[in-house]
Amino acid sequence: MCGIVGLFLKDKALEPQLGAMLTEMLITMTDRGPDSAGIAIYGAAGNRAKLTVQSDNPDQDFATLAEELEAALGAPVTLRANDTHAVLELPADQVEAARAAIADRPGRIRVMSDGDVIEIYKEVGLPRDVASRFDLPSMSGTHGIGHTRMATESAVTTEGAHPFSTGPDQCLVHNGSLSNHNSLRRKLRREGVRIESENDTEVGAAYLTWKMQNGATLGEALEASLTDLDGFFTFVVGTKEGFGVVRDPIACKPAVMAETDQYVAFGSEYRALVNLPGIDAARVWEPEPATVYFWSH
């Protein structure tokens, strides 16, 4: 069991409250996933790329990271630390070089995401505690996805928490379990796709990224996942422009959606949505099995 929440804002006036609304939804889903929590938040685009990184030893690892990367890349790098995570801003054409420099340096810094707008924060612990340590309620943005985890397919670690990002500004959260993730991981690695963990969901995310690298739209990639992924899944995916939802054909993993003039919201259960503004008048429905839904700005 896991919990998923998602919020896509149509009304710009709500953007400063995105983090607060998502945090409340996330905490409500603690019963479905008390071991870890994470959030992907899509904020304002600047003219530089964002790289979100994580370390179990942030004081030491982040102290000189920006200076080291500036020296390695020959380009200006800023670092904004937030507990175990930090957001690096750097020129967009330096992202791969920065990833390589981070991999080569001592210490254990993990890259959570890269892109123009995405930031990912995830840790082991109760959703309330995870939200509090990153001050998620203060975050603003256009859309965001959150996940509360009850682990089945891999260990309870930061790497095993959701969301997973395997491409620029892309992320995926998952309720369910994939059965063919080992064979698919081997296949995707042979294709040169970067997969960092032994987690089944990361393979799902990597699969979608790989499809899109080969010319598929997100919609086409999600359609193809219905054939190529074996197992149970309700997926919510985020991109720079919006978010999408797809459920496997058996559809035993729950999903509820609500739409008003102000937002589109996703919850594993209706309970997650009850504090959203205007929910009593919202159109509330259950997404159909094997059907791709997508909303974009």
Next chain:
Amino acid sequence: MSQIDLANTSLRELNATLQAQKGGDNQTAWEILNPRGSHALAVGLDAPIEVTVKGHTGYYCAGMNQQATVHVEGSVGPGVAENMMSGSVIVEGDASQYAGATGHGGLLVIKGNASSRCGISMKGIDIVVQGNIGHMSAFMAQAGNLVVCGDAGDALGDSLYEARLFVRGSVKSLGADCIEKEMRPEHLDLLSDLLTRAGVDAKPEDFRRYGSARKLYNFDIDNAY
């Protein structure tokens, strides 16, 4: 009419209060405010009381119901009226998966759509859905009646036993051993009664009947031990 507001009463207290009601009391009408998607709301009732839930509920609403009438003025999550024994449950909105699962008796009316596995393993319950139902509905259904005024999804009635299925709209596909059957006068009478009790304005003649072909392994006496 007594009101219980879940904004200031715990779910456990609410269920304990409703479960403590006995037949013959004067206090028969209850209204529940602010359900806010709560799970296991109004479960295990066993008295001829009327409970109205003002809003959407979560998992297992009105499960194991006996005698009571539970009216949900909203949509319900998975497993509404699961294992109902008697009484009735009326849902104004939609129902999520496995509505009425394993129900032994009583009447479940869903005025919107029901999703997958509606009436799975039903054992005597009557279910009337005014909208559509999802895939694998009435899977292994043993007894009772499932009436669908809209369309049915894939694999309707897979591995069916003796339950009767009536569908007015299209059936996307029939499950293993489920076949269309002749609508005889006694079925029209039965359907007419169910539609009347559910408060649905529909003609029994517009429905088709489906049931078990009784060809699966378990129906062959030579496979019995």
